[in-house]
Amino acid sequence: MSKPKVAFFDFAGCEGDQLQIANLEERILDIASHVEIVSFREVKTGHSDDYEIAFVEGSITRYEDEERIKEIRSRAKILIALGACATIGGINCLKNFLNEQEYKNMVYGPWARYYSTYAARPVSAVVPVDGEIHGCPIDKEEFVEVVKSLLLGKKYTPPDYPVCVECKKAGNICQFERGRLCLGIITRAGCGGVCVSRGSVCWGCRGPAPSANLDAAREVMDEHGFSWVEVEDRLRLYLGHFLKFN
């Protein structure tokens, strides 16, 4: 059996998810021994348009992006969205709540009118996606898990329950008991509750769990004394795409 050819691509994002893969260090050699990496600009030089599996990082923010992602889609047998920007639109969607002129001026200054841009969106809003690796940044263990599943011909299913499950397994004190606003109650698990375990709160980077009850969560956060502004502000950080379009 010939080794599957793998390529990495990036759109609007910080390439931090590819960095997470590079951070696997020597483990990457074991993983890479099962595949042929034809394009991965953070790790190696060269590029080829002959690939079967495409990992795509970043969100779609321009008309030009659509053409490029459609071309990648047409070449790849399997397309996997990598990281929050690609899977849920991520923090790029913050701009969707601003006036277009305002954010363009903010970013490009006097050259704003030379740049085309539109509301940020996840890859799946433009082309069909076969798999998603969530998180900002992604969990490298989960990336390895996905690759191994692909190689073994298994379908990788990310957890469909909220982060609370993993916090309970980790034995964490609930952040609501400390009076802190935490989005773990609606966010898809899979990170192992890492932020809460390290003393922070959940920011929602893995997107809403399929079973997330956003209305109930808003009511719960209200009952726990958090203002509408605080709650919406927190939700917009990562979940903007779901607030605006759903």
Add this chain to the structure above:
Amino acid sequence: MSNYIVYLEQLEGLFAGWQEKYKLFVPQEKEGFYFLEEYSPEAEISFDYDLLYNPPKSFIFPPREDLIEFDLKTYKSKPLFTVSPQILFGLHPYDIKALNQLDQVMDMGSVDVNYRQRRDNTIIMGLTPLRVCPEAFWGSVNAFNVDFGFDLFWTKIGPATFLVEVGSKKGEELLFVNGRVDKATSAEREVARRKKQEIVSLVQKQNRLKYSWEEVPRVLEKSFDSFLWAEKSRKCLACGSCNLICPTCYCFDILDEVDDKLNKGKRYRTWDGCMLESFAKIAGGHNFRGRAAERYRHRYFRKGKYIYDMLGELGCVGCGRCVRVCTARIANPLEVFNVLWEALSYER
């Protein structure tokens, strides 16, 4: 069984003696909550804790446990056991009752060998509670006293005096690890009895089931079509916290993982919960309890009826952990059992 007297200053010596053979976990405070943490001589033991934040089941039925190891090349597998002897010191009666119940369900039918292995390597030391957490209602669900399931049971009968009941031969041996200790007099036994009575009346005063716990299964039976399930579950976040934090919940999922070279792998189990949306989902995508109200009802039926039908006792020990952990504040079994009962008495 016999009763002995141990003084506070003897404890350090006893603990040191036990630690030679066992990992010793004692209740300790962290950020205003209490946890069973490993003992060290510097540790401050919270004899007066109100509730352990996490259920003690995690010491015997850990959140993740490796079951077998397999080889993808030779298709051979072998079972995995990673067990070390441990002592859980300071469990309240309701938590011991919960462990007793786990023992029964895990041993029923074919014995859960991984659970049994850990359980056999665990020494349980009970402690009479000195305080009650505001959510607790163990006084109402027959969980204020246990006759078995402990090796030693400690009751603080004076500022620096404990009465220790012996529950097993092993427990007695541990108590004598530094030589024999004094036998308790009948007066001291009486003090311990009153201390227990005192705390039971306290918990019964604060939260009370309005009827006898034996009636709960019958109340639920008549409430299958109640409006309460839909009404309450409207706010359910399907986070499963009430399941995972429950000292008697024992459901788990089994998963496989393989190493990076794709040569060897492990099969492990991890906690699962019936409040999670995909818990009752089967091949083909059908979900036996697809609606939140069905899942919500199921949990109360597990606690109040199904376990009772199986074992003759409630699946709830009234510890109050689910009440505390549910951010939506809909997980209180006492409240639900009371409301359903009241609704039925109006109908009559």
